[in-house]
Amino acid sequence: MTAPLIRSNFQFVIQTAPDLTERFYALLFERSPHLRALFGRRSEKAQAEMLAGALIAVIDHLEDPVWLATTLAPLGDKHRTYGVTDEMYGLVAAALLSTLASVSGPSWNPGLERAWHGALTFVATTMINGTGVHAGVSAAAPQTTV
């Protein structure tokens, strides 16, 4: 079960670096300057608070697949309207992992990396698949539930 690992690391990270989200955006835009143009409807501070809020909400619901699906699928649809493409999720996840690792310092380890990577992959996949209600969402073929 990786949720407790993620939660305790996240708690450590936000205590150590309350400016976590600013650090994340700085790294993301340094590595991928083309992403900057997508943002800007809101102030950087408002955007940072939104990301922190989204992360905390997801972390609070890691064991709640219904909440995750019903929240993240429409959020993914909304992201398409912002111009977010599937490839961008990998860039965001990589920058977030690097930021978490650098703030965690010696407490970062391969188990934590795997736990975060798994959670972010799940979040990205759910957002990319979306609700399937919008035309042209290629990854939104009906999912078979088993």
Ligand code: HEM
């Ligand atoms: C890891 C998964 C992600 C989560 C949990 C997340 C979360 C959020 C949330 C909660 C919002 C505010 C939604 C609203 O407008 O009501 C938002 C907005 C936004 N997100 Fe994400 N996001 C994710 C991935 C991405 C990716 C990969 C990109 C691409 C670079 C991106 C770009 C944006 C943009 C451009 C906005 C609108 C900003 C603005 O209004 O200026 N997000 N995101």
